[in-house]
Each structure stands twice: as structure tokens, then as C-alpha cells.
Amino acid sequence: MNRIDQLFQNKQKDILSIYFPAGYPKLEDTLPTLQLLQAKGVDLVEIGIPFSDPLADGPVIQSAAKQALDNGMSLQLLFDQLKDARKTIKIPLILMGYWNTVYKFGVDAFLTECQNVGIDGVILPDLPLEEYQEEYKVKFEAAGVHNVLLVTPQTTDKRLAIIEKAASGFLYMVSTAATTGGALQASKEREAYFKKIAALDIPSLIGFGIHDKASFQHAASFSNGAIIGTAFIKALEKGNTSEFLESLQ
Amino acid sequence: MKIKVCGLKYSKNIKELTQLPVDYAGFIFYPKSPRYVGEEFEAAIPALFPKSTRKVGVFVNEELDVLLVKGEKYKLDAMQLHGGESVEYCQKVKEAGFEVIKAFQMNDSFQFNSLDEYENVCDFYLFDTKTENYGGSGRKFNWKVLENYKGSTPFFLSGGIGAQDAEQIKQLSHDKLYALDLNSGFELQPAKKNADQLEIFLNKLELNTMNKDKYAVDERGYYGEFGGAYIPELLRKNVDELQENYLKILASEQFKKDYARLLDNYVGRPTPLTKAGNLSKRYGTNIYLKREDLTHTGAHKINNTIGQILLAKYMGKKRIIAETGAGQHGVATATVCALFGLECIVYMGALDVERQAPNVARMKMLGAKVVPAISGNQTLKDATNEAIRDWIANPESFYLIGSVVGPHPYPDLVTRLQSIISKEIREQLEKETGNPNPNYVIACVGGGSNAAGAFYHYLNEKDVNLVAVEASGLGVDSGETAATITIGDIGFIHGSKTMLMQDEDGQITEPYSISAGLDYPGVGPLHAHLAVSGRAQFLSATDDEALNAAKVLAESEGIIPALESAHALAALEKIQFKNDDVVVLNLSGRGDKDMETYMKKFN
Numbered sequence: 001m002n003r004i005d006q007l008f009q010n011k012q013k014d015i016l017s018i019y020f021p022a023g024y025p026k027l028e029d030t031l032p033t034l035q036l037l038q039a040k041g042v043d044l045v046e047i048g049i050p051f052s053d054p055l056a057d058g059p060v061i062q063s064a065a066k067q068a069l070d071n072g073m074s075l076q077l078l079f080d081q082l083k084d085a086r087k088t089i090k091i092p093l094i095l096m097g098y099w100n101t102v103y104k105f106g107v108d109a110f111l112t113e114c115q116n117v118g119i120d121g122v123i124l125p126d127l128p129l130e131e132y133q134e135e136y137k138v139k140f141e142a143a144g145v146h147n148v149l150l151v152t153p154q155t156t157d158k159r160l161a162i163i164e165k166a167a168s169g170f171l172y173m174v175s176t177a178a179t180t181g182g183a184l185q186a187s188k189e190r191e192a193y194f195k196k197i198a199a200l201d202i203p204s205l206i207g208f209g210i211h212d213k214a215s216f217q218h219a220a221s222f223s224n225g226a227i228i229g230t231a232f233i234k235a236l237e238k239g240n241t242s243e244f245l246e247s248l249q
Numbered sequence: 250m251k252i253k254v255c256g257l258k259y260s261k262n263i264k265e266l267t268q269l270p271v272d273y274a275g276f277i278f279y280p281k282s283p284r285y286v287g288e289e290f291e292a293a294i295p296a297l298f299p300k301s302t303r304k305v306g307v308f309v310n311e312e313l314d315v316l317l318v319k320g321e322k323y324k325l326d327a328m329q330l331h332g333g334e335s336v337e338y339c340q341k342v343k344e345a346g347f348e349v350i351k352a353f354q355m356n357d358s359f360q361f362n363s364l365d366e367y368e369n370v371c372d373f374y375l376f377d378t379k380t381e382n383y384g385g386s387g388r389k390f391n392w393k394v395l396e397n398y399k400g401s402t403p404f405f406l407s408g409g410i411g412a413q414d415a416e417q418i419k420q421l422s423h424d425k426l427y428a429l430d431l432n433s434g435f436e437l438q439p440a441k442k443n444a445d446q447l448e449i450f451l452n453k454l455e456l457n458t459m460n461k462d463k464y465a466v467d468e469r470g471y472y473g474e475f476g477g478a479y480i481p482e483l484l485r486k487n488v489d490e491l492q493e494n495y496l497k498i499l500a501s502e503q504f505k506k507d508y509a510r511l512l513d514n515y516v517g518r519p520t521p522l523t524k525a526g527n528l529s530k531r532y533g534t535n536i537y538l539k540r541e542d543l544t545h546t547g548a549h550k551i552n553n554t555i556g557q558i559l560l561a562k563y564m565g566k567k568r569i570i571a572e573t574g575a576g577q578h579g580v581a582t583a584t585v586c587a588l589f590g591l592e593c594i595v596y597m598g599a600l601d602v603e604r605q606a607p608n609v610a611r612m613k614m615l616g617a618k619v620v621p622a623i624s625g626n627q628t629l630k631d632a633t634n635e636a637i638r639d640w641i642a643n644p645e646s647f648y649l650i651g652s653v654v655g656p657h658p659y660p661d662l663v664t665r666l667q668s669i670i671s672k673e674i675r676e677q678l679e680k681e682t683g684n685p686n687p688n689y690v691i692a693c694v695g696g697g698s699n700a701a702g703a704f705y706h707y708l709n710e711k712d713v714n715l716v717a718v719e720a721s722g723l724g725v726d727s728g729e730t731a732a733t734i735t736i737g738d739i740g741f742i743h744g745s746k747t748m749l750m751q752d753e754d755g756q757i758t759e760p761y762s763i764s765a766g767l768d769y770p771g772v773g774p775l776h777a778h779l780a781v782s783g784r785a786q787f788l789s790a791t792d793d794e795a796l797n798a799a800k801v802l803a804e805s806e807g808i809i810p811a812l813e814s815a816h817a818l819a820a821l822e823k824i825q826f827k828n829d830d831v832v833v834l835n836l837s838g839r840g841d842k843d844m845e846t847y848m849k850k851f852n
């Protein structure tokens with residue numbers, strides 16, 4: 001069974017997912033960071049594939065991606081780094097990146113590598129759902145890789161119905177209209193949006209703007225859990241990842 | 250001669266092919282084939298073809314029941330039997346109401362008398378190259394053996410036919426040759442056909458009788474295989490809203506009236522078409538300059554911003570975001586925002602802020618906020634990234650894009666708004682020479698908006714050569730270039746599938762050109778399509794070639810061109826014109842903003 005499905009079967013509340021870019025802050029940090037996250041009880045990890053032009057990301061993730069690229073990070077190298085990861089890493093792993101890098105790598109080769117290293121899902125924000133369904137869905141399903149879809153506060157009900165039907169794994173509920181790294185402002189409309197998505201038949205995690213225990217708990221109270229990216233990257237930068245992860249407990 | 254395209258699967262791809270004269274469409278139901286349609290193949294997909302295209306199921310030694318079920322489900326007209334099916338089997342398929350196409354595998358010693366017993370039960374034969382695995386080898390057989398075929402059943406010629414075979418096929422004279430079966434020779438990947446290449450091939454065979462507008466965007470925003478809307482879900486609603494509204498608004502009487510009035514009275518259209526006498530003498534031909542440099546704000550960019558600001562107004566938008574390279578689009582946006590009293594935020598690469606200082610000052614005087622983009626090379630690509638990020642964070646804003654780039658509908662929207670350029674050229678040229686069509690239209694290409702506008706009304710006029718000129722910076726192989734079509738390959742940038750400068754890991758390469766307006770690693774999807782289909786010729790000019798061409802124009806005609814337009818002028822050196830050729834060059838902008846660069850070079 002796919003590890004993402006297993007996770008949501010075993011745990012419905014307070015799922016903590018962490019995002020960090022591969023090869024950051026040092027090229028060889030990918031695997032040690034994964035091991036730390038697992039040891040600290042993180043439920044799910046999204047590994048970022050660094051891209052030169054990350055459109056949906058704010059300054060912190062942009063500059064982390066740039067540093068990873070300057071370190072020499074690439075998608076092939078990431079798969080190489082993850083070759084033996086499954087000997088120690090048991091939690092579900094997701095690759096998150098932009099479509100151009102995956103397309104250039106070759107979708108078939110990408111999925112083969114995902115299978116080889118034990119990737120459970122991908123988040124490809126700029127691959128349109130229609131393209132995915134027409135050209136790639138069969139392949140992703142055959143490889144057992146979930147394509148995790150995003151919903152946003154702007155998503156219309158009509159589109160939400162389409163996304164719900166196409167969703168696999170869980171829904172990535174974007175908290176606000178923003179690039180990554182902002183702060184989550186609580187509001188009536190936002191809560192109504194969270195509740196609407198949480199009422200769907202598929203699990204959901206809230207991301208964008210979740211940065212500490214309070215915002216995590218707030219978000220997790222409306223969904224199955226939440227995703228922290230920028231705040232963890234800042235901790236990687238400062239070198240206080242353990243304290244940061246413990247502060248979330 | 251009929252055309253069968255075989256090994257189809259994907260609906261988007263099929264939609265492209267419906268633009269071509271496909272007589273037979275083949276779907277492979279043999280699970281071992283790399284082009285197998287798969288278990289979940291939807292019945293709606295073959296139906297995308299019109300009735301006039303016959304749908305063929307390809308089977309290899311399949312159980313008769315299975316074949317009949319598939320025939321029913323997918324509404325197949327014909328069955329191609331590609332294994333060792335017996336005469337009796339063929340008979341049963343025929344009795345079930347299907348056309349029967351029986352395949353045979355050819356080699357030099359093929360005995361055609363073995364076909365005799367099939368004569369009356371088959372509608373057609375299909376002669377394929379002999380392989381171990383029932384065809385699909387991509388290899389041709391020796392077509393000389395066809396001379397030995399004396400039967401009366403017409404046949405499909407199959408096996409490895411590719412674009413390079415057009416001439417040889419024209420020489421074939423067998424009177425039973427009924428159709429060509431095209432497959433792996435025209436593929437981007439298994440089961441995905443290259444519609445552009447097919448089209449060129451059919452043109453060569455003079456079989457392409459369809460007169461559709463092949464260069465218009467389709468309903469999903471594609472030009473051939475390029476375009477689309479590759480955007481994060483965060484922008485979906487905005488882009489959908491624009492897709493749903495833009496054609497309606499552009500077609501409305503109110504828009505047409507407002508747009509025409511502003512172009513006349515505010516922009517100063519029509520712009521002149523100037524016969525450049527001295528330049529014509531220099532190049533031994535007849536050169537006309539389309540004077541976009543004489544518009545208000547000094548470049549073609551304003552044609553687009555006037556149209557988009559009207560769109561924004563009708564859609565009730567209050568805040569306008571734009572990106573700019575040379576600053577011309579930024580100035581043109583700041584101008585229309587001032588005119589309409591709307592808030593204006595312009596993103597501009599920090600390097601461009603420096604090298605296009607006069608335009609930064611103009612934008613500020615017009616009341617716009619200029620935000621330097623400090624990521625990447627700090628040029629147009631980075632400014633565009635920042636503008637899109639702003640749009641994500643402010644979805645109620647209107648993103649007023651400056652070229653024929655970005656997600657659908659922007660490339661089409663901007664092309665339509667710039668098409669006024671070629672509309673006027675046609676009228677002016679007709680008056681001047683009696684013929685609306687020149688021999689050449691030449692324009693520079695950054696994102697490609699002035700070129701799209703200058704080409705638009707000529708796209709389907711085959712006698713007009715379209716020449717697009719990219720900036721090659723220090724040279725196409727120097728690593729310091731912006732010649733996307735020349736050195737790029739297929740990728741995704743700013744929401745569009747197009748040609749792109751990128752490294753082998755799919756990281757977008759930083760471009761370089763002395764001209765800020767051409768300093769972009771992508772190109773509009775229309776141009777990618779024009780390049781791949783061969784409709785337009787893509788040349789490039791280096792920094793130095795452009796600088797020198799600017800000097801030539803200044804001294805011979807008394808016109809100082811923008812550095813961008815100077816790249817188009819540089820192409821005059823690279824084409825062998827005839828004395829009586831008529832050449833229209835789109836002078837996209839004036840050179841005021843580039844004086845510092847020119848002074849540095851020529852003083």
C-alpha cells in the first residue's frame with residue numbers, strides 16, 4: 001500500500017508535513033535532514049526539486065532553491081542521494097517541483113526513479129490537471145505515485161468538484177492567495193473555506209503561511225494536518241532544526 | 250492518394266490532426282505494441298475525428314469476439330488484421346460489417362501469389378516491412394518488390410515512411426497504391442504524432458487541401474503543440490476568467506469603438522509606411538519601414554496596452570501589474586493607467602532599471618510604481634516572475650502582459666491587439682504598389698509581439714516570407730545569447746509550453762542581449778509553432794550587428810531605431826533580395842531610450 005494512504009488510514013489528526021529543498025543548505029544534506037525529520041516524529045516529507053524559476057514561491061524558498069542549484073543539485077542527483085533512503089526512512093516521501101524539470105528529465109524515467117527510490121507522491125503545481133489526466137495519469141497510477149492536487153481560496157465550486165474527483169492521496173489546501181512564506185491571517189472566510197475542503201471525502205493538509213506551533217494547531221484544527229516549509233528552511237539556515245521541530249510538539 | 254495515420258492515442262494530439270486531411274485514423278489494440286491504446290481508452294477519443302475520417306482498429310491474432318466488442322465500443326469502420334489471420338477469419342470480420350485491411354509483411358522474396366486466396370474477402374491489403382514483431386519497426390522495405398504485385402486489391406503502403414520520403418513517394422506509380430500508412434516516422438514519442446511535420450509532408454505531396462487557419466490558437470490555447478496554460482492552481486481562476494471573457498469583450502461593439510478611437514486619436518494610428526529610398530539602394534531592393542516608432546510612447550507596445558486596459562476596465566479591475574524589459578511596455582502601461590486612472594505597478598529587472606534609465610523616469614513621472622526585480626539575471630524573465638508572483642498574491646489585480654507570452658489566452662490576446670500592424674501594412678502597401686502582399690516581412694523577436702502583429706494577416710499567405718530576428722548577443726554559441734529558437738528546446742516558461750533556453754537539468758538559462766527588450770530565454774508559443782512548422786524563417790543578429798545596423802539607418806534615413814528594431818535591420822545584411830522584391834520591415838520602436846548605449850559605442 002502506498003505510504004501516504006497508509007498514513008491517512010492510521011492517523012487523521014495533527015499530521016505534520018515538512019517541506020525542504022534537496023541539496024540545501026549543503027549538497028549532501030538531503031538524507032541527514034530526512035533522518036532528522038523522521039526521528040523528530042514528522043509524519044510526511046515534501047522534498048523540493050530545486051528550480052531556477054519557482055513561480056509560486058516567495059523569497060526564502062527562492063533563495064534556498066538557488067543555493068541548492070549553486071551547490072550542484074539536480075533531479076538526477078536527488079535520485080542518487082535517495083538510492084538507499086528506504087533502508088532507514090519509513091515515512092511517506094513526496095517530491096515537489098516544477099513541471100519543466102520533470103518534463104526535461106522525461107516522465108517515464110522520472111517515474112521509474114520514483115519507484116526505485118520509494119517516492120509515494122508528487123506535487124507539480126504548474127502541471128495543469130487536464131494535461132495530467134490526458135497524458136500522464138495512467139503512467140503515474142501504474143507507478144503507484146500519487147499526484148497531489150492543490151486547492152486555493154480562489155478555487156470555484158465547479159472546479160473543486162473536478163479536483164475532488166481527480167484527487168489522489170490528499171488535497172494540498174493552500175491557505176491564502178500568496179506565494180510561499182507569508183503569515184496566515186485568521187478570518188471568517190478563511191475558516192469557511194477550510195471547513196468546506198475538510199468536509200470533502202479526501203484528506204487534506206493546509207499549507208502556505210504555517211510557521212509555528214500556534215499556526216500549526218490552528219490549521220490542523222480544520223483539517224488532517226498542516227505543512228511547514230519556509231519556517232523550517234529558516235531553521236535549516238540558522239542550524240536550529242531540532243529546537244524548531246521540538247517547539248512544534 | 251489517401252492518408253492513414255496510425256498509432257494514435259491522445260485526444261489533444263488528435264485534435265491537432267483533425268486540422269489535417271486524415272482519411273484513416275488507426276488505433277492499435279495489440280497490447281504488446283508501444284502504441285497500444287491501453288485498457289482505459291475512452292470511446293470518445295476516436296470520435297474526435299469527423300465522420301469523414303474512417304476509424305481503423307489494428308489487431309494481431311485477436312479473439313474474434315474481442316475484436317467485435319472493440320469494434321462496437323469504439324465505433325470502428327475498418328479492421329486492420331496485422332497477424333496471421335486466416336481467410337475464414339477475414340471473412341467473418343467482413344460479414345460483421347467492417348472493412349477489412351489485411352496486412353502482409355514484405356521482404357525481397359515475398360511471394361505475392363500467397364495473397365490470391367484473400368482477394369475476395371479483403372477490401373485492402375497493407376504492405377509493411379517484415380519484422381519479428383508484427384511491424385512497428387520504423388524501417389522501410391525495398392519498394393521495388395511492389396512491382397511484383399499484380400493483384401486487383403488496392404493497398405496501403407506502410408513501414409517506416411518519414412518526412413524525407415516525399416519525393417520518392419511522388420515517383421511511385423503503382424496503380425493499386427491506394428493510401429500511405431504513416432506512423433513512427435512522424436512521432437514526437439510513441440503514439441504522439443508531430444502534426445507540424447505531417448503537415449509539411451502532406452504539403453509536399455500536395456495533399457493538404459484543407460484551408461483552415463493553421464496558425465490560429467485552438468480552443469485550449471495551443472498553436473500546434475505549443476502554448477496552453479501551465480499555471481499553478483493559484484492562478485487558475487484569474488486565467489479562466491480571462492479565457493472566458495477576452496473574445497467576447499474584443500468582439501463587442503463598445504470595445505471595437507473605444508479601441509479604434511484611442512488608436513486613432515491617442516496613439517496616432519495609422520502609423521506611416523515609409524519607403525526607405527537610401528536603404529533600398531544600399532540593399533538593391535524595395536524596403537518599406539512600418540513606423541511603430543512614431544506611435545505615442547515610441548513603440549508598438551502601446552497597441553497592446555490600450556486594448557488590455559479596456560479589457561481590464563470592462564472586467565472591473567482597479568490595480569494593474571506589468572513586467573517590462575526595455576521599459577517600453579512599462580511606459581505604455583503606465584501611460585494607459587494614467588489615462589484611465591488605475592493603479593500601476595511595473596516590475597523591471599534591476600539591470601534593466603539601470604540600462605534603460607530614461608524609461609524608468611518616464612514611468613515614475615506617469616505615476617507608476619517601478620519595482621526592481623533582484624532575482625536571477627535581473628532582466629525581463631525575472632521581472633515576469635515577480636509580476637506573476639504579485640498576481641498570485643493579488644488575484645483581484647489585472648496582469649497586463651507585454652508580449653505574446655504567458656498562459657493562454659495572453660499569446661492570442663496580445664497577437665490580436667498587435668494585428669493592427671499588418672492590417673495597416675496591407676492597406677498601405679496595396680495603395681502604394683497595387684499588391685497588399687510583400688515578398689518579405691521582417692521583425693525582431695523578444696517575446697514576439699511586434700513580429701506577431703506584423704505577421705498576423707500574412708500567416709496564411711504562402712507567397713509572403715516571414716522573417717523573425719532574434720538577438721544572439723555575443724553570438725549564438727557564445728553562451729551569452731538570447732537566440733531562443735536557434736539554441737533552445739521544448740520547455741515551459743511563464744505558463745506556456747514553448748521553445749526555451751535551458752540546461753540539461755531543465756533549469757532555465759540566463760539570456761544575454763545588449764537589447765533589454767530581446768533579453769528573454771523564451772519566445773511566444775505562436776513563434777515556436779511558426780519555427781517548427783517552417784512557416785517563418787528565424788535569423789539572429791549579434792549586439793554588434795544590431796548596433797551597426799542602427800547607425801546605418803540613422804545615417805541613411807534620418808531615423809534612430811530602438812536597439813530591438815535594430816536587430817531586424819541587421820537581417821537586411823543576411824538575405825539575398827531581388828531588385829523587384831518588396832520588403833516590409835517592422836520598425837518596432839524609436840531609439841531615444843538607447844542613446845546612452847549608442848553613444849558608448851559610437852563616440
Ligand SMILES: Cc1ncc(COP(=O)(O)O)c(C=O)c1O
Nearest residue numbers: 577695696697698699766813838
Ligand atoms: C521597441 C521594441 N521592439 C521590440 C521589443 C520586443 O518585444 P516583442 O518581441 O514582444 O515585440 C521591445 C520590448 O521591449 C521593444 O521595446
